[in-house]
Amino acid sequence: MxxxxxxxxxxxxxxxxxxxxxxxxxxxxxxxxxxxxxxxxxxxxxxxxxxxxxxxxxxxxxxxxxxxxxxxxxxxxxxxxxxxxxxxxxxxxxxxxxxxxxxxxxxxxxxxIGMVFQNFALFPHKTILENAEYGLEIQGVAKAERQAKAKESLGLVGLAGYEDQFPGQLSGGMQQRVGLARALANGxxxxxxxxxxxxxxxxxxxxxxxxxxxxxxxxxxxxxxxxxxxxxxxxxxxxxxxxxxxxxxxxxxxxxxxxxxxxxxxxxxxxxxDLSKVLTAGHIMKKADTVQIDRGARIALRMMKKLGISSIYVVNKANRLLGAVTAQDASLAIEAGKTLEEIMITDLPMIPQDTVLIDLFDIVSTAVIPVAVIDENNRLQGIIIRGALIGALSGDNQFINNNGTFDSDEKTDTEVKING
Amino acid sequence: MDKILPRLPFAEWIDNGVDWLVVTFGTVFDGISDFLKGIVEGSVEWLDMVPSILLAVLFALLAWFVSTRRIALFTLIGLLFIDYLGYWYPMLQMLALVLTSVFFALIIGIPVGIWGSQQATARKIINPLLDLMQTMPAFVYLLPAIFFFNIGVVPGVVASVIFSMPPTIRLTMLGIQQVPKDLIEATEAFGSTTWQRLSKVQIPLAKPTIMAGVNQSIMLSLSMVVIASMVGAPGLGEEVYRAVTQLKTGVGFEAGLSIVIVAIILDRVTQHAGKKKQGGITK
Structure with a gap:
């Protein structure tokens, strides 16, 4: 962050x-x-x-x-x-x-140092513009210059056009914008x-x-x-x-x-x-097991068997996510002599790393295979499995990665067994 | 009591003190006396040069400018009524006395009030003094005033200033101290000097309260005019005083009514001056 x-x-x-x-x-x-x-x-x-x-x-x-x-x-x-x-x-x-x-x-x-106060502390006898000017006014900045700067900072907080109103005429939220503009005007x-x-x-x-x-x-x-x-x-x-x-x-x-x-x-x-609003996909994702697309169905199936999982992600050489294959499809493909490309599922649930957990529930609950976490270049970062999602929400630290990023040295062989 | 504690001669000390002041600072007091007399009598002369009806209209216009049309109308009718009763000149004399007194009460009172609002130690000195000024019977300081300033309008002005100053000081202090703490913090946080804080935030926000103090000072000063006439201050007060001593009830009422009219005009006009120009909505 x-x-x-x-x-x-x-x-x-x-x-x-x-x-x-x-x-x-x-x-x-x-x-x-x-x-x-x-x-x-x-x-x-x-x-x-x-x-x-x-x-x-x-x-x-x-x-x-x-x-x-x-x-x-x-x-x-x-x-x-x-x-x-x-x-x-x-x-x-x-x-x-x-x-x-x-x-x-x-x-x-x-x-x-500029300061913004809890109860706004605007000067009720001054207009919005005069309020925003205050810091510059007491520094002796010329009127035209300080008005220009005050207007600019009122614009920044979305209050252009309110310059001649008095604080009492504005809502709380708007008053605090004035407070913010007043603090910003001094630069x-x-x-x-x-x-x-x-x-x-x-x-x-x-x-x-x-x-x-x-x-x-x-x-x-x-x-x-x-x-x-x-x-x-x-x-x-x-x-x-x-x-x-x-x-x-x-x-x-x-x-x-x-x-x-x-x-x-x-x-x-x-x-x-509410952990579901704070933790992100990055916090709970696990290392994904992948197979490169040119390896073929036989190797994919062997890897799945060895790892004890029922599906595996297919990536290209740049680790860009292409799709996934299930063990069932892979064994069928071997019999029919098909390539990985022909049998892989491309309609995958994919989410960016900073998605908060609350937005994941829907996707994870309906997904047949673990949800893929990708970066902006479509590269596979990790996967979300249901067990980790539930574990993290219960506050169990063993399911949560430290910095919201995935530690690549982590041994994941034991955990992948619960996939699917 | 006499036997346990010897009676201290306070009265004698004060007499001696006053004597000493009169002898030592005689010329200073004479100077002040001439100055005040010049102001009051000068303004009476100056006002009297304008025909009464024209002056009444001018005052009414001034009232209109500062307050409302209704008050302006009352001003016009009230002043013309005083003129009709034949108390125009005494009214001018009283007005000059009152306005001069209030002017000096404000010139001294507002800065003292500001000072008091800033320092707790200053307040500890000012507050008991104000109590003394307000509760000490006015006649008591009318006496030394005669020694210092002779008989006439000047001791009347001095007594009125002393008597009418406390509300201005008190309400100036109050008004400034009542400015919310977070506004003070805001001015400090932006790096205001003490004077900037006072002049840009505290005094403008205290203005309605200060004006209430000014209004009270004017009213108190008006209440002093009859007392001032006992030491020779001319004006409507003198008319009332004479009527009382000669048991002329009717004349007393006429003059008294004139004082009331002037009082109402001054009160309403200054009340409005305090309320007006409060741009926007104040909390």
Missing amino acids: SEQIVNKKIEVINTTKIFGKNAKRASQLLNEGKSKGEILKATGATVGVKNASFDVYEGEIFVIMGLSGSGKSTLVRLLNRLIDPTMGNILLDGEDIVGMNKEQLRNVRRKK PDILLMDEAFSALDPLIRKDMQDELLQLHNDMGKTIIFITHDLDEALRIGDRIALMKDGEIVQVGTPEEILMSPSNEYVERFVEDV
């Missing part, structure tokens, strides 16, 4: 935020390994974020997820210092923002989105997620997305940080979080996830 990007955009190093008067004493207790509850009891101070360390890579969507009170909103505000951290360092392009003075910080906020590298879609109803939320992914695809900005909704996190996140009681419990790709939860909390958190 995520491309290999090495550039660290943001580095958060051992950052802690303690709210309350006794922050010093509380941080001492924290270092002694006391829990959030114990510290609250002893000092009256609340630990908002506890010793958080993570990196955000350039161009990725980094989701910070947790239930309310887990410190995720505090954490995101530390990144642009709307809340000052009690301890720790936050590097932005290698520069520590914790040590910055007001002027430097203002510059970072103006040029590098920041980083977007902080604090529960940006949580106040929207489910259908609109899904549309907004799609559009965000599209925008992200087009513009390649680094996005930090806060949410309490696991489905949302899994849907849009390249990587996810899971938070509990101010601590980051696990950081990983959606697959890693789902498939190898680092502790019981994560496990409980993800147990209700």
Whole structure:
């Protein structure tokens, strides 16, 4: 899913935020390994974020997820210092923002970081255009230029033509588009989105997620997305940080979080996830046994016998899928002296690798032979067998491939026996 | 009580303090006095140059521009009625006194309110002072005002400013503090300076509340005109005061009614000024 990007955009190093008067004493207790509850009891101070360390890579969507009170909103505000951290360092392009003075910080906020808020936080007395202009206006950009840029970013979010309306006249979804346009108008590298879609109803939320992914695809900005909704996190996140009681419990790709939860909390958190919407064909496919088309029916039949399977796929030299033959057809062909090409079934169920499981049920249930997984060049990647599909849905890891791709070294001889 | 604690001579201290101020800053107070007197009497003279009917029409047009046609109509009829009763000139004198007082109350009150909205420590100083200004009987600071500024319109202006300023300060603070927290966060997140945050977001959003404070200041200042007339401030208040001392009930009512008319006009017009120009729909 995520491309290999090495550039660290943001580095958060051992950052802690303690709210309350006794922050010093509380941080001492924290270092002694006391829990959030114990510290609250002893000092009256609340630990908002506890010793958080993570990196955000350039161009990725980094989701910070947790239930309310887990410190995720505090954490995101530390990144642009709307809340000052009690301890720790936050590097932005290698520069520590914790040590910055007001002027430097203002510059970072103006040029590098845009923010989108849960309840939109639009200025009710300004028009949509004026709202989108705000970031540029306070930088002293000339009116004509900032209006042009604001219009452009309103266009990006599909709000061209609404410039002269006021926020109160728009629906929630549209208001949040304005919020997004306002953040984009400055041309920041980083977007902080604090529960940006949580106040929207489910259908609109899904549309907004799609559009965000599209925008992200087009513009390649680094996005930090806060949410309490696991489905949302899994849907849009390249990587996810899971938070509990101010601590980051696990950081990983959606697959890693789902498939190898680092502790019981994560496990409980993800147990209700509808795996059929998350796992793809790539996750459950097995290595396919193939026979090249010029080998003939006899060899195909021998292979099937040896492997104990009742059908086999036929490919050309480039591993391009041509069709399949069943053992029955193959033995008939040997008697009649026919070639593989003449007897193979070409009307095969074929699916791309990123099909989610929920879309597979129909195909798999009606298919006589295992369903073929192909890439965009029609090359055979693997096959889906019913047992693996059911096994994966039950959450059994032995049926699930790690990165959503097939590991070619894997020994599959034992598993192919259940084919058909 | 006397035997346990010696009675501290507060009254004497205050008298001495006032004496000291009068002697030390006499020229400063004289300057302020001349300045205020110049403004009030100058504006009365200037307004009086315009024929009463024309001025009434002008005021009505102004009311129309700021508020509604109904209020404009009331303004016209009300002012012509005052003219008809023969209180035109005292009305102008009162208007000059009230508007001057309110002008200074706003000039001082709004910045103080903004300052108070930004700093908790400032609020801790301002709030008790406001309580003092509002509850201390007005006569009490009318007395030192006479020492500082002599008899006449000026101590009346000063007392009105002090008495009418608190609502403006309080409601300015309230209005700015009531701006939702996420809007403040948004302005901060985009890198606004404090002044940009105030001028572009907080003050515009607080405007209806601030205008409610201005409206209250005008009303309080009007309520001071009779009291101000006791130290020699001329105007409708003086007419009422004289009627009271001479037991002329009818005259008192006539003058009092004129004050009410002016009060209603000012109240309705400023209320509308607060509501208007609220582009779009506010939450």
